[in-house]
Amino acid sequence: MQPDIFLPVTKKLHFFNDYSSRQKELGKYNKLAVAWYERFFRDHQNEVMVGEVTPMYINAPSAIPRIAHTLGSMQLIVFS
Secondary structure, three states: OOOOEEOOOOOOOOOOOOOOHHHHHHOOOOHHHHHHHHHHHOOOOOOOEEOOOOHHHHHOOOHHHHHHHHHOOOOOOOOO
């Protein structure tokens, strides 16, 4: 792990997938759902990059536009 990159301990959040049970429970992208997602990043300090690991996003056609809409300007990094 790089010291200048923050990743939450929990992997595969699936927040931006179509079938996210948390989104269905709270309603897609309402303030409570976004607050649920943001809590995984509350330990972020001075890292240069902040991210999460959910491989399924690459297979979900609507995930990338949702990420851009919710998070605004960001950089998507895909490892193969």
